[in-house]
Amino acid sequence: MDGDLDGDLQSESDFNDSQRLEGETKSEVARRSILPFHETLSDFEMLKKAVWPEEEYIIEYSLEYGFLRLSPATRERLNITVMIIALDPDKDRCFGDVFSRFLLEEFLGYDDMLMASIKSLAEREDNKGYLRNVVTGEHYRFVSMWMGRSSYLAAAFIMLVFTVSISMLLRYSHHQIFVFIVDLLQMLEMNITIAFPAAPLLTVILALVGMEAIMSEFFNDTTTAFYIILIVWVADQYDAICCHTSISKRHWLRFFYLYHFAFYAYHYRFNAQYSGLALMVSWLFTQHSMLYFFHHYELPAILHQANVQQLLVHTQGSLHQVNVQQLVQTQGSLHQLLTQAQQQQQQQRTHCCTAQQQQQQ
Numbered sequence: 359m360d361g362d363l364d365g366d367l368q369s370e371s372d373f374n375d376s377q378r379l380e381g382e383t384k385s386e387v388a389r390r391s392i393l394p395f396h397e398t399l400s401d402f403e404m405l406k407k408a409v410w411p412e413e414e415y416i417i418e419y420s421l422e423y424g425f426l427r428l429s430p431a432t433r434e435r436l437n438i439t440v441m442i443i444a445l446d447p448d449k450d451r452c453f454g455d456v457f458s459r460f461l462l463e464e465f466l467g468y469d470d471m472l473m474a475s476i477k478s479l480a481e482r483e484d485n486k487g488y489l490r491n492v493v494t495g496e497h498y499r500f501v502s503m504w505m506g507r508s509s510y511l512a513a514a515f516i517m518l519v520f521t522v523s524i525s526m527l528l529r530y531s532h533h534q535i536f537v538f539i540v541d542l543l544q545m546l547e548m549n550i551t552i553a554f555p556a557a558p559l560l561t562v563i564l565a566l567v568g569m570e571a572i573m574s575e576f577f578n579d580t581t582t583a584f585y586i587i588l589i590v591w592v593a594d595q596y597d598a599i600c601c602h603t604s605i606s607k608r609h610w611l612r613f614f615y616l617y618h619f620a621f622y623a624y625h626y627r628f629n630a631q632y633s634g635l636a637l638m639v640s641w642l643f644t645q646h647s648m649l650y651f652f653h654h655y656e657l658p659a660i661l662h663q664a665n666v667q668q669l670l671v672h673t674q675g676s677l678h679q680v681n682v683q684q685l686v687q688t689q690g691s692l693h694q695l696l697t698q699a700q701q702q703q704q705q706q707r708t709h710c711c712t713a714q715q716q717q718q719q
Contacts, residue, residue: 415468416492419476423488426497470631473498513626516576517619523569524590531562577625582633589618589641596648603655613647 420426425438433440447453452475453462462468473489477500480487486500534555541552566587573583593614601607621640625633 414493415472417469417472417476418490418492419480419487421487423497423499426488426490466632466635474631509627510623513622514619516626517615517622520569520573520586521590521615521618524587525594527562527565527569528591528594531559531566534558534562577633578630579633582637585637585641589637589644593644600648600652600656603659605655606651610647610651613651614644617643617647 418426425433428436428438445452447459447463447468453459453471462471469491476489480500489498489500490496491498538555538559541555544550545552570580570583570587573586574580577583577586597607597611597614601610617640620643621633621636624636
């Protein structure tokens with residue numbers, strides 16, 4: 359794998375043709391490490407060492423790319439001077455104090471630090487040279503790149519393109535999956551046959567794989583590309599499901615794009631040094647914004663809506679009780695009126711009968 363690194367490298371004038379920096383002290387390992395890559399590692403071993411790196415860190419640097427591919431015997435036969443420097447993190451002061459060594463050993467690793475030290479060695483050279491990671495087999499070419507304010511504009515443009523493309527592809531995939539599930543349920547309920555939407559689903563899968571491949575070429579790391587796609591998917595789901603208030607809809611996406619742009623700007627400006635740590639920090643800030651907006655705006659709105667619903671239910675219950683009581687009272691009043699009317703009718707009948715009897719007498 360070949361890549362370009364930001365070329366602020368410094369080189370000492372007494373280095374003739376090739377320089378080498380390694381993190382081991384054993385001469386046997388040192389001699390084995392300067393073999394060309396195709397003679398020491400197979401494709402499977404390269405993948406295994408890239409995914410699960412070992413504890414040893416061996417890096418070679420040369421002004422000529424061909425010198426890195428030569429075997430030790432060929433280098434000796436051609437009288438190519440090789441300087442071997444062995445570094446011990448527990449003894450050398452260049453690794454910092456105890457806390458710095460702990461961070462390098464447990465979290466950051468020594469690769470970026472060794473590459474940064476070689477950058478300081480090759481800064482004065484017109485030809486920045488080439489670098490090879492012997493353990494993982496990765497090759498790099500140092501070039502002179504001017505990074506100014508325009509680099510942040512390029513990072514912002516790339517961030518917008520990647521984010522919008524991922525969001526559109528994920529929403530289209532959700533739509534296709536939803537349509538397929540609806541058709542499947544209709545088939546089970548109505549006992550009809552449906553056509554499997556193979557073309558749309560295959561299109562979505564190939565588009566996502568292609569997007570990940572493009573992002574992997576930009577970030578030089580498939581893991582970083584996958585995590586960015588996952589972060590965009592989580593942010594899209596949060597915006598669709600949790601953001602209901604006007605403040606959250608208006609402002610949360612701005613914070614997400616700001617934190618996401620900070621990672622792109624750092625990665626583009628410092629050429630992927632500690633990009634994993636930068637992505638983790640960006641994701642933590644994004645999570646903080648999610649919790650903040652949900653706790654300060656969405657949760658009060660949900661509680662207010664629940665209180666309003668409880669109040670409506672209580673009001674409807676009270677109105678129902680009042681209506682029942684009024685109905686009972688009305689029925690009692692009607693019953694009394696009917697009783698009084700019947701009594702009056704009975705009295706009138708009795709009075710009429712008495713009057714008729716008196717007339718007959």
